[in-house]
Amino acid sequence: MNGPLGRWTPDMDHFPDQTPPECRAVEVRLARWARGQPVPSGLARRVFDASVGRLPARRLPRSPMLQMPWLASLPAWRSVGGRLALAASIALAFLIAVRVMPPAPFTPDVEMVLLEYDGGHRGLVDPRFAQAEHILMIHDMTFGDLTDDLARVGADLEM
C-alpha cells in the first residue's frame, strides 16, 4: 500500500493458499484486467463536488411507467367488482403465506447486527442506542430495516 488510505496493490492481503496453483494465470489475468479499467477523467472531482453539494447528483431518467396511470389502465381496476376481486386475492394470498410459509430467516445484515449486539441471543436486544445506531450505520441499515426483519420472525425489539 502506498498510504493509509490504501492505494491497492494486487499483492495486498493476498491469500496464496486459496488460489489453486493451476489457476494463478487466471488470477494474474483478472488482476491485470481490473487494474487496466479506465476511470472517467474528472471522476473524483465530480464525486467530490456532488458529495459536498456543489453539483447535483445526476438523476437517472424516470420510468415511463411512472409517467402514466398504468395501474388505472389495467382491466381489473376498471370496475368495482374487479377491484374487490383483486383485493380478495391479495388478502387470500397473504393469509396463505402467513399460515403456510415458515418464518423467514434473518437476513445476513440483521444476523450480523444481532450477533454483534447481543452475542447471538435472538429476541432480546440490549437497548444501547449509541452502539446500535453505529452498528446499523456500519451495515448501512436503517432502524426500520431491523425492526421489520425482527417483526417478521416474531422477535421483540426492546429499544
Added chain:
Amino acid sequence: MRAGASLEETLQRAAAGDEAAWRDIVEAYSPRVFGLIRAQCGSVDLAEEITQSTFCTVVERIGRYAEVGRFESWLFRIAMNRLRDEMRRRRRQAIPVESETLVGLAGAGDDEPDDAGGGQEGVAALQTALGRLSESDRQVIHLRHFTGLSFAAIAEILGEPLGTVLARQHRALKKLRQHLGENDEPE
C-alpha cells in the same frame, strides 16, 4: 492523502468539515468504488451515478462513524447496496435496462482496455468466462479484484462466512480456467 496522516485522522478531519481531508478520501476510494460498480453493472453512467450516491451517503453519515478499521467494508457495502437498490428499483418500475448494463451483468462491458492478457480477444474471452459464472461467484471475483479488499472484508460485505467466500473464489477461479482453456498462462 497527506503524508503521515492515518486513515483515522483523515476521517476525523473529514467529519469535522475539512474539505481537503474529504477530497483525499474521495480521490483515494472513488476509482475503486467506480471500478467495482462498473464491473458489476457494465454501465459507465450508472457506475458514476452510484459512486456519487455512495459518497453522498458517506458524507451524510461520516460524522457519526467511528473508525474501527472497517471503513473500507462500510464504504463498499454502501456501494453494493446502492447498486442493489437501483437494480431492484428498475425491476420494480420495469425501467428498461440499457443494453450495456445487461451486457455488463452478463460479464462483458464497454471501453475495455486491452491489457488483460491477449489484447481485445483476451479481454473478450475473460468477459465471456466471467459471464458464465454464477452471480455470487462473479461478485466475489469483482470484489476481490476491483476493490482489493481482504477476504474477511468481502465476507463482511456479503454477509457470508469467510469459508464460503474463500470457497467461492476457489471455485470461480477453477471455472474461469476451464472456460478460458486449460493451457492459459500469464504473459
